[in-house]
Amino acid sequence: MNTYQRIVLAARPKGEVQPENFRLESLPLPSCGEGEVLVRNQFLSLDPYMRGRMSDAKSYAAPQPLDETMIGGTVGQVIESRNPRFAVGDTVVGMFGWSEIGLSDGALLRKVDTTHIPASAYLGAVGMPGMTAWYGLNHIMKPKAGETVAVSAASGAVGSVVGQLAKLQGCRVVGIAGGKEKCDYVVNELGFDGCVDYKAGNLRADLKAAAPDGIDAIFENVGGEVFDAALGRTNAFARIALCGMIAGYNGEDIPLKNARLLLTNRLLVQGFIVTEHMELWPQGLKELGQLVAAGKLKFRESVAEGLAAAPDAFIGLLKGRNFGKQLVRLS
């Protein structure tokens, strides 16, 4: 087998992402040059930020180029190495994108230990999603024990970590998720104090019931109505970590109706991108890894099988169809 497959961006989406925005290609296996490492990717991570990259609107990151491998985090095994830092069989985390194979000089590859932590977790709770949760909670929301923390997309890769970390810090944690099944999981498996199903049609009333003392800190990664509803329950001096606004990824405006509360409740809102805080990753990943290894930080995965399934899985992710961290198994 001397070919591999990858998926490139074929066309930028107009509105919702469509399968036609992607193109599956076969390429010859590259040869491993001096100092290089060849990796067979085991899992690809699908994340909402990819939707932003597919557009060429001005944003914090350069757009995904057309006809090039879609960006994405991966974990896989070294199958050939001409770099002394890596040996065949090593498990490595990288950014090889939507591709079965990756070739690298090793500079941005990170060797990970899968003795106590499954490889896929390095794309989730012990990877970028986990770090996003860790940073937002500890560096922006800074909740005190006894405070109420609200988390949107609560069953997702980021939200589930935010809530569990907040529980470990002694907070009352209220999740917001889509559907009874996700809410049950959030409460029964992850240990949140409550979870509001935004699809049930009573978002504001249900949130009031679930957070009777108001909300002191919000982790917001949905935007739109869910964000407005959470803002509407804030207590004075609440802190809001803002990372990901899926509701607006398709290019539509997401007006914030409760903007007045920013003033009247003296709120702090901080948007952030966790890759701009790399200096904190070693500390955060160490803490997250220890919690996962100790069974104190649970996570759930949705695994699509094979690279060709990635576009549908990604479209489902944007619509909230996934349940837990969305991955694609590549080998």
Add this chain to the structure above:
Amino acid sequence: MNTYQRIVLAARPKGEVQPENFRLESLPLPSCGEGEVLVRNQFLSLDPYMRGRMSDAKSYAAPQPLDETMIGGTVGQVIESRNPRFAVGDTVVGMFGWSEIGLSDGALLRKVDTTHIPASAYLGAVGMPGMTAWYGLNHIMKPKAGETVAVSAASGAVGSVVGQLAKLQGCRVVGIAGGKEKCDYVVNELGFDGCVDYKAGNLRADLKAAAPDGIDAIFENVGGEVFDAALGRTNAFARIALCGMIAGYNGEDIPLKNARLLLTNRLLVQGFIVTEHMELWPQGLKELGQLVAAGKLKFRESVAEGLAAAPDAFIGLLKGRNFGKQLVRLS
């Protein structure tokens, strides 16, 4: 003359404030008890926050009670004192409200020196508006020299101080104000680098021209479209101090259209109320007083004559008809 006049809240406004919301009353002059101070107010300060107090919607402060003296900051002279801390003739700053006379035990009265600073300035640049500017700039916006700072309501009591302080710190300062006259004042008298007239109908384009390198920090006290336009020009990591959203004081929603930028530009938004940071007032007032005394901090006043003129002056303030700090001369 053993009576004095005051204005009480007669009825809560429905929508825009009307003259009928107020009632002028005559009362007998109170007698000065042991430990008390009787003050003849010279100036009353009119400020946008009063609009909020007139409503009974949940907010950071208790609503103004009906049939009681409207809240407000005052500066005046002691006319009788049975308190050893104050002598007849002292100039004192207090919160005696819309009233010609104030009686106090002295606890919340502050004696001020009018040798180099006019009494009225203690209601403006060297009072709460000045402190609001000072706090927002130095504790939230924290601009670096060379950065671009945008200030809404730029000719007003708060905005004019924000901009001048930012200029003293080496920033490029762009004001936003209503009308050519105010904009000319902001540039020619206050020394801002530019000023956009939001009434001219080209807010976004004009702001782009005035801030070609984008905006690094915003002092926002208008809200609505002006805030959205400023957000639309932010650079990554911009900081926004939010204090006062006049555009929404009449009870209507003020949706924020550019909410997406909170994330994509990793913005920091912090709402604040300067009276919750009293520990910083001595330092701030000292700095502001020195700048005013040295002629380095200019200000302008709109003075309405006599207490009976206060309601119209206040309604004009809410509509942006004032030019500079709105005061009422009471004696």
